[in-house]
Amino acid sequence: MARRSGLSRRRATIAVMLSMGALLIGGTGSAQQLVAPAPEITLAARAEKARSLAHIYSEKLRTGVIQALKEGGPVGAIGACNTLAPELNTTTTDESAFEVARTGLRVRNPDNAPDAWELAGLENFQKALTAGGDAKTMETYDVVTTKEGQKLFRYLRPIMMREPCMACHGPSVAQDVKAEIAKYYTDDKAIGFNLGELRGAFSLVQQLD
Ligand code: HEC
Structure with missing residues (x-):
């Protein structure tokens, strides 16, 4: 029998392998050696x-914010930090697009609040950073x-947190900037971050089958 069940078993096995891969590698960057080649796009390839x-979004955010600050100062640039417009979120690697969002342990826009998976990841980043880890090497991914x-x-x-972020997320945000932010965000918690601290995370999702 069992073409069909054979197939679904194979698929199940792949899924298990993929999530084991994620557990094993959780951000070490050595995914390629640990995840066995699968007859579909590997977890490592998706992660890459x-x-x-x-990286692209990070650069867009940084340059977008710098440009807007230059043009309008912090008050005029309030809208510029929300650069991840939906049309930017459609870059594909294969059958379906990645959706890109931002989140954080403390957020300005409540729509950006983390879900359980993001919260666990953010807390791990924070712990690793507190222990002296290097943010550049940090990431986490999984199939859920x-x-x-x-x-x-x-x-x-x-x-x-980098220098251009300080005007709106730093420990000493100017009164007029605070007032402008408060017009749009009534429950802003994304203030008081120091340079080099964890501001949040890029969160990418791709639908599989
Ligand atoms: C001119 C003010 C301004 C500057 C400068 C700024 N931001 Fe923001 N930031 C905002 C606003 C406003 C939001 C809320 C955007 C939204 O509605 O999603 C925000 C939201 C965010 C979020 C999403 C989570 C949340 O708090 O809602 C992250 C992450 C973030 N900013 C990081 C940065 C980083 C990193 C920089 C520096 C490269 C930066 N911001 C510079 C105003 C600013």
Whole structure:
């Protein structure tokens, strides 16, 4: 019998292998050696694509913010930090697009609040950073199944506080900037971060089958 069940067993095995791969490698960057070649796109290949997208978004965010600050100062640039417009979120690696979002342990926009998987990742980043880890090497990814049975590839990578971020997320945000932020965000918790601290994370999701 059993072409069909044979097939689904194979698929199940792949899924288990993939999530074991994620457990084993959790961000060490040596995915290729540890994940056995699968007859579909490997977890390592997805992670590599997600990583390169996160780099692109990070650069877009930084340069976008710098440009907006130059043009409008912090008050005029309030909207510029939300640069991840939906049309930017459609870069594909294969059958389906990555969606890119941002999150953090403390957020300005409540829509960016972390879900359980993101929260666990952010807390791990924070712990690793406190222990002296290097943010550049940090990431986490996995294949997860939603309550509805949908399989997703998920990827999380830290966003760090840098100089151009200080005007709006730093420990001494100017009164007029605070007032402008408060017009749009009534429950802002994304303030008081120091240079080099964890500001949040890029969170990428791709639907699998
Ligand atoms: C001119 C003010 C301004 C500057 C400068 C700025 N941001 Fe923001 N940031 C905001 C606003 C406003 C939001 C809320 C955006 C939204 O509605 O999603 C935000 C949201 C975020 C979020 C999403 C989580 C949350 O708090 O809602 C991250 C992460 C973030 N900023 C990181 C940065 C980084 C990193 C920099 C520096 C490269 C930076 N920001 C510079 C104003 C700013």
